[in-house]
Amino acid sequence: MLAAFIAFGISSFAFNYKLTLLEKSFEDESFNFFIQKVVDARLNKEKPIGALVEGFSLNKETVGNDSLGYQMTALFNRKPEIFNASLKVIMVINQLNLRLMKSADGKKEELEFSIAIDYYQSGEKSCGLLYQQFFKFKQPVKSATKIAKDIDKGFTETIKKALVDFKKQIKKNKAIVRKEFETGLLFQFLENKPAQVVNSQNVQDGLYFSCKDLYFNNPGVVSNYSFTDSAGLGQRPLIVRVPGYLMERVYAIVRGRRIFIYAGRGNYKEAVFGDDGKLFIPSIVNVPLSVSEKGSSTSIGILNTLPPATKAISATADSTAKQPQTIYKATDFYLDLETGDLVSLVP
Numbered sequence: 397m398l399a400a401f402i403a404f405g406i407s408s409f410a411f412n413y414k415l416t417l418l419e420k421s422f423e424d425e426s427f428n429f430f431i432q433k434v435v436d437a438r439l440n441k442e443k444p445i446g447a448l449v450e451g452f453s454l455n456k457e458t459v460g461n462d463s464l465g466y467q468m469t470a471l472f473n474r475k476p477e478i479f480n481a482s483l484k485v486i487m488v489i490n491q492l493n494l495r496l497m498k499s500a501d502g503k504k505e506e507l508e509f510s511i512a513i514d515y516y517q518s519g520e521k522s523c524g525l526l527y528q529q530f531f532k533f534k535q536p537v538k539s540a541t542k543i544a545k546d547i548d549k550g551f552t553e554t555i556k557k558a559l560v561d562f563k564k565q566i567k568k569n570k571a572i573v574r575k576e577f578e579t580g581l582l583f584q585f586l587e588n589k590p591a592q593v594v595n596s597q598n599v600q601d602g603l604y605f606s607c608k609d610l611y612f613n614n615p616g617v618v619s620n621y622s623f624t625d626s627a628g629l630g631q632r633p634l635i636v637r638v639p640g641y642l643m644e645r646v647y648a649i650v651r652g653r654r655i656f657i658y659a660g661r662g663n664y665k666e667a668v669f670g671d672d673g674k675l676f677i678p679s680i681v682n683v684p685l686s687v688s689e690k691g692s693s694t695s696i697g698i699l700n701t702l703p704p705a706t707k708a709i710s711a712t713a714d715s716t717a718k719q720p721q722t723i724y725k726a727t728d729f730y731l732d733l734e735t736g737d738l739v740s741l742v743p
Contacts, residue, residue: 411444412457413544415464418552419471422478425556427563429571430479431472432518435488436465437586439608440734446494459494459547468555483571484518485526488586490606491647491736494547496537505537507546509554510736512606512647515562516582517571523582524573527565528605528616530647530658531558561642569640574617592733596669599655603636604648607736615650623649630654633662647736657731667731674730677738 444458461467468487472479491512496505512530516523535550537543594613602615609615618638625634629651635644649656649664656664657677667677729738 410458411460413459413547415445415459415461415551416548417468417471417555418548419475421549421552421556422471422475425478425559427479427559428481428566429483429485429563430476430481431469431487432484433486434465434468434472435486435583435586436463436468437488437490437608438492438735439589439611443732443735445492445735446496446737464489464492483566486516486518486523488514488516490514490608491530493736494551497534507535507537507550509533509535509550511554511558512608512736513558513562514605516577517573519579521579523577523579525575525577525617526571526573527562527641528618529558529561529643530605530645531561531643532645532660533557565642568642572640592673594733595673596653599650599653601650601652603638603646604650606647607731607733610648610650610655611733616646630656630664630666634664635662670730675733676730 441460441462441464444460446459489511491510493510495508497508498505510530510532513528514525515527515529517526531554533550533554535546535553537546539546592611594610598613600613600615603618603621604610604614605616618641621636621638623629623634623636625632628634629649636646636649637644645658645662647658648667655667655675657667659665665677667675670676731737732739
């Protein structure tokens with residue numbers, strides 16, 4: 397049976413595996429910025445980033461950490477020698493996911509990490525948004541009995557490679573502030589969690605770098621973006637092009653109020669609102685092989701290891717009109733916009 401990391405609406409601090417950043421792995425690194433602070437701004441840190449599930453079994457083992465921001469800030473503050481620059485940066489984590497997947501040849505298992513990060517230039521009274529990033533990395537699973545080590549190693553490599561990506565961004569395009577925020581108001585926004593804003597009627601067109609951005613109906617601060625295959629959105633692989641940006645993928649694309657979620661290998665699957673306001677991917681199927689995206693680890697990620705979801709949506713996209721009742725089946729999943737994960741509707 398396929399193994400996958402799927403959330404089942406768990407809300408607990410008692411995780412089976414607690415994410416840890418491995419300090420020794422950063423000893424030989426050097427960055428052209430200084431991380432002043434890491435803010436874990438995920439919408440719900442009580443939920444795990446993944447739950448180990450064998451097929452449809454409910455014997456799950458959860459992975460998470462509700463104090464990531466504090467731990468990462470402390471680690472980076474202990475290693476000032478790796479940050480050889482005066483550019484002070486606040487690193488904001490908006491999304492973090494983990495799935496256990498079959499490798500492309502089906503012979504091995506891999507841990508796939510997905511992370512969404514905003515980078516702000518820290519000033520005395522204001523912070524300037526420099527870069528938004530939706531990043532993926534895969535870590536081979538060496539042993540089922542030592543999976544905790546693989547999880548920590550994979551998470552550490554994900555952070556390192558995401559920082560290297562930002563390093564290349566700064567080197568190539570300098571520290572260009574895309575939007576300015578008053579420092580106090582920014583941190584107040586990051587700490588608050590209002591009700592979900594987005595719905596079928598108000599969703600704005602644009603690029604969304606995290607599930608949190610989609611939750612707040614807050615597209616990325618980018619313009620003049622394009623796609624390598626605009627007509628193929630939702631049907632064929634494509635690469636996202638943004639002037640001055642190295643990133644070639646985003647968490648979601650909204651065009652004409654149609655929502656497309658990144659499904660791996662350059663593919664985006666359409667998601668629609670049910671009559672209850674939940675955001676569904678009506679059918680999860682194997683996605684085709686993609687165009688090759690530039691970069692090392694940033695191009696990987698696929699949903700074809702997840703069990704297929706049936707087309708159980710009877711409502712149209714207009715959730716405000718009178719609609720038939722959405723029927724849930726054992727294979728139905730919706731997108732939890734608090735975490736970015738697929739959630740089973742059947743406990």
